Amino acid sequence: MKKKPVFLGLLCLLAVAVQAQQNRPNILIILSDDHAQQTISAYGSKLAQTPNIDRIAKEGAIFNNSFVTNSICAPSRAVLLTGKYSHLNGLKDNSAQRRFDGSQQQVQKLLAAAHYQSAWIGKWHLQSLPQGFDFWKILPDQGNYFQPDFINMPNDTVRYKGYVTNLISDYSINWLNKRDVSSPFFLVIGEKATHRNWMPDIQDLGAYDDQDFPLPANFYDAYTNRKAAANQDMTIDKTMVLKSDLKVRPDFQEKGLFGRLNAEEKQAYQQYYEKIAKEYDAVKNDSVKLVKWKYERYLKDYLATAKSLDRNIGRILKYLDSTGLAKNTVVIYTSDQGFYMGEHGWFDKRFMYEESLRTPFVMRYPGMIKPGTVVNKMIVNLDIAPSVLELAKLPVPADLQGSSLVPLLGKAPLVKAWRRSLYYHYYEYPEPHRVAPHFGIRTEQYKLIRFYGPHDDWELFDIKKDPHEMVNLSKQKEYKPQIDKLTKELRGLIEKYKDTEALQILDHEKN
Numbered sequence: 001m002k003k004k005p006v007f008l009g010l011l012c013l014l015a016v017a018v019q020a021q022q023n024r025p026n027i028l029i030i031l032s033d034d035h036a037q038q039t040i041s042a043y044g045s046k047l048a049q050t051p052n053i054d055r056i057a058k059e060g061a062i063f064n065n066s067f068v069t070n071s072i073c074a075p076s077r078a079v080l081l082t083g084k085y086s087h088l089n090g091l092k093d094n095s096a097q098r099r100f101d102g103s104q105q106q107v108q109k110l111l112a113a114a115h116y117q118s119a120w121i122g123k124w125h126l127q128s129l130p131q132g133f134d135f136w137k138i139l140p141d142q143g144n145y146f147q148p149d150f151i152n153m154p155n156d157t158v159r160y161k162g163y164v165t166n167l168i169s170d171y172s173i174n175w176l177n178k179r180d181v182s183s184p185f186f187l188v189i190g191e192k193a194t195h196r197n198w199m200p201d202i203q204d205l206g207a208y209d210d211q212d213f214p215l216p217a218n219f220y221d222a223y224t225n226r227k228a229a230a231n232q233d234m235t236i237d238k239t240m241v242l243k244s245d246l247k248v249r250p251d252f253q254e255k256g257l258f259g260r261l262n263a264e265e266k267q268a269y270q271q272y273y274e275k276i277a278k279e280y281d282a283v284k285n286d287s288v289k290l291v292k293w294k295y296e297r298y299l300k301d302y303l304a305t306a307k308s309l310d311r312n313i314g315r316i317l318k319y320l321d322s323t324g325l326a327k328n329t330v331v332i333y334t335s336d337q338g339f340y341m342g343e344h345g346w347f348d349k350r351f352m353y354e355e356s357l358r359t360p361f362v363m364r365y366p367g368m369i370k371p372g373t374v375v376n377k378m379i380v381n382l383d384i385a386p387s388v389l390e391l392a393k394l395p396v397p398a399d400l401q402g403s404s405l406v407p408l409l410g411k412a413p414l415v416k417a418w419r420r421s422l423y424y425h426y427y428e429y430p431e432p433h434r435v436a437p438h439f440g441i442r443t444e445q446y447k448l449i450r451f452y453g454p455h456d457d458w459e460l461f462d463i464k465k466d467p468h469e470m471v472n473l474s475k476q477k478e479y480k481p482q483i484d485k486l487t488k489e490l491r492g493l494i495e496k497y498k499d500t501e502a503l504q505i506l507d508h509e510k511n
């Protein structure tokens with residue numbers, strides 16, 4: 001009889017534990033690749049309709065000022081997993097010899113403390129195999145659009161039949177169906193779309209052919225007073241490859257690209273792109289017409305590839321609805337970074353200019369976020385890991401460098417002090433696009449960038465007055481006080497985030 005209070009106490013504790021477990025939401029992150037904010041209708045794009053991404057924003061929150069810390073594929077994924085800048089998580093660029101150190105602390109390992117079941121399915125790109133997930137099924141490196149290989153646990157590469165975006169959804173739904181329903185899940189769906197070379201699913205070939213795409217206002221940028229911009233190799237005009245990117249008489253033997261199409265797909269591609277080759281022949285000797293044609297072809301293939309991405313996001317949302325999971329599942333849609341859709345004459349990313357610094361970010365969680373919430377504060381991809389941990393009711397380790405987004409949500413936002421400036425550092429040079437390494441600071445009004453290495457330079461933009469970042473103000477005397485103030489703030493951020501390499505560059509300049 002004396003044991004009864006102890007027994008009841010244990011029962012209470014157990015009940016509390018079960019309650020806490022039940023209150024922990026499922027967390028689903030759909031992480032696409034190179035998907036530009038400028039092409040998403042929730043962000044006001046007129047280029048395309050993205051009804052399913054828009055649905056997440058409508059039923060939850062849209063973050064209008066969402067950025068990355070290093071605008072390139074693999075490093076962005078490492079930031080998501082670790083909540084740390086590239087110089088601390090070790091993955092600064094995409095080079096194949098640089099492998100992510102999976103033994104370090106990562107969000108999925110921390111979630112295990114609350115018994116989350118975790119999985120990463122799709123594009124991974126970190127060279128080393130995932131660690132700390134209960135399940136993974138990943139594309140090797142960039143992966144392929146058709147008949148893609150996947151690496152299965154523990155390390156078995158198998159080729160599958162089908163289109164990559166559809167397969168990634170199939171495998172994600174399969175895992176969700178098979179999981180142990182007694183504990184919450186953390187799933188990252190890693191999309192290959194909309195990465196180069198933008199190969200649409202058969203049903204989406206020509207989806208945008210009836211639409212005209214006017215050139216962006218700064219398409220013919222002369223890069224005046226911007227050395228790094230002048231020396232890049234990522235223009236639609238000169239860098240895009242005729243056969244693979246623009247698909248003019250594509251090589252159907254080309255390993256990894258068109259060589260992967262099955263007979264039926266090959267026929268559909270041949271038929272569609274034969275017409276494109278004729279269009280090319282009609283403009284190829286007129287440089288003005290040709291560049292405009294290249295731009296239109298790029299947008300049409302990119303947006304058609306994104307159409308399948310959005311449709312598959314819809315499939316996942318429907319699955320959550322039909323299983324009753326939607327209510328207690330946090331859904332985040334984001335990309336590893338933004339992309340140029342002809343601004344400055346470019347495709348690709350890397351630069352700290354707005355189009356590639358930005359990334360889409362929408363989030364739904366019915367239990368917390370009021371439908372139609374708009375967040376204008378500046379967020380960065382460093383914030384994802386601490387947000388996931390707070391949503392899972394877990395402590396956020398002190399060495400994570402971002403801030404949880406939870407205080408920005410809810411009916412009455414709790415946030416008092418939020419970042420007024422963000423820090424960025426890009427490294428990969430020279431290949432593949434000859435974008436000089438640089439670091440910098442962005443505030444709500446200004447952006448100050450320090451390029452180093454081959455094109456040593458400073459750039460300052462007033463992004464409120466000059467949102468397309470065409471006028472470098474760094475040499476203008478009247479901006480000296482502003483530059484001094486921003487340089488001081490930049491140094492403060494570099495010290496805060498412990499970027500010793502950037503600090504040395506600043507110190508060297510001072511001396």
Ligand code: CA
Nearest residue numbers: 033034073336
């Ligand atoms: Ca990317």
